[in-house]
């Protein structure tokens with residue numbers, strides 16, 4: 001089994017191929033909360049500048065420097081280093097669609113500036129934002145959500161860029177460097193480079209490997225997209241497994257909720273056949289819950305936190 005690959009190159013809503021691409025994107029998102037986009041978002045030169053020059057350099061800075069990548073924004077929006085036995089570390093640039101955020105991030109490492117790095121990231125992010133808008137529009141439009149609701153939904157979003165590094169997996173972990181999880185975001189666009197790792201769990205429990213092809217970016221749904229689509233789009237269950245036991249870099253462009261946002265399922269997606277599944281969700285509180293001891297214990301933290309069914313049955 002493979003995750004469907006949809007060619008989005010050169011498409012806009014007036015193109016002849018838009019409707020069929022939209023149908024394919026919507027179907028893939030409904031099935032596994034995941035689609036592989038063939039796109040020209042990241043050309044070979046940008047790719048090399050980022051993955052082969054900037055990232056190895058960034059991760060070779062000493063720990064004290066790395067830890068200066070903090071964000072007052074919310075939990076887990078700064079540097080995350082080697083947590084709980086994971087051979088994984090990650091930088092995070094919050095509010096990344098604002099070029100000054102990229103420059104502030106770069107000044108941690110290169111106080112005299114690094115225009116090449118900033119230009120690389122700024123142009124990559126602007127391309128990723130277009131891709132994210134296209135996939136989000138296709139998915140919501142394909143489900144029958146009105147243009148005004150999509151525009152309203154966009155107002156609740158802010159974007160981060162995560163730059164991740166995985167060390168060579170320890171033998172005992174069978175190549176798994178990030179265990180099975182869903183993302184507490186709306187969507188995450190995942191860019192792999194040369195080394196495999198991303199795997200998505202299908203409904204039958206099997207794992208589907210997404211090859212690290214240079215002209216593709218994988219877009220996955222997170223828990224918040226499940227809420228706004230009233231459960232239609234499942235949050236993608238995924239993990240990182242590098243069977244070839246190599247060091248790996250990946251870049252993730254994440255659409256998260258603005259601080260203080262409260263989300264509800266979209267009106268168009270609640271009807272007799274699709275009764276309301278989620279109570280209004282305070283996104284900041286949800287993220288705290290997700291990573292709390294209790295949130296890490298339960299099998300479906302979203303359902304536990306704001307599922308209508310769950311609160312309905314709590315009177316039992």
Ligand SMILES: O=C(O)CCC(=O)C(=O)O
Pocket residue numbers: 164178183190192197198238239240250251252
């Ligand atoms: O590195 C990847 O391919 C995916 C990483 C991931 O799932 C995450 O950081 O949440």
Ligand SMILES: [Fe+2]
Pocket residue numbers: 181182183238
């Ligand atoms: Fe993830």
